[in-house]
Amino acid sequence: xxxKIASIQRNRYEDGPGIRLTVFxxxxxxxxxxxxxxxxxxxxxxxxxxxxxxCEEILSYNLPVKKITVSGGxxxxxxxxxxxxxxxxxxxxxxxxx
Numbered sequence: 683x684x685x686k687i688a689s690i691q692r693n694r695y696e697d698g699p700g701i702r703l704t705v706f707x708x709x710x711x712x713x714x715x716x717x718x719x720x721x722x723x724x725x726x727x728x729x730x731x732x733x734x735x736x737c738e739e740i741l742s743y744n745l746p747v748k749k750i751t752v753s754g755g756x757x758x759x760x761x762x763x764x765x766x767x768x769x770x771x772x773x774x775x776x777x778x779x780x
Contacts, residue, residue: 683733685763688722688755692743697751703740707754722755733766 686708697704706719708728713720722728731739740750757764
């Protein structure tokens with residue numbers, strides 16, 4: 683399964699409790715007024731990953747505390763990819779949908 687990602691950013695303090703890695707999913711069908719990530723609304727942009735490849739890249743960062751925020755865009759536009767990542771991700775990862 684493929685997933686579109688706008689960016690992956692490490693050492694984030696503003697995306698949940700503690701120091702986190704944030705995965706910004708590409709695409710949003712909500713288009714809220716005043717959106718602070720309007721540049722990632724178009725699903726046609728971003729980098730395409732296989733879900734397994736994305737999980738392997740995240741795990742390769744050897745994060746001291748594996749706290750990950752899934753943000754966007756609208757991550758639930760790619761809900762199947764979120765479900766599939768459960769097969770590959772380390773059980774120690776703390777997921778948080780922002």
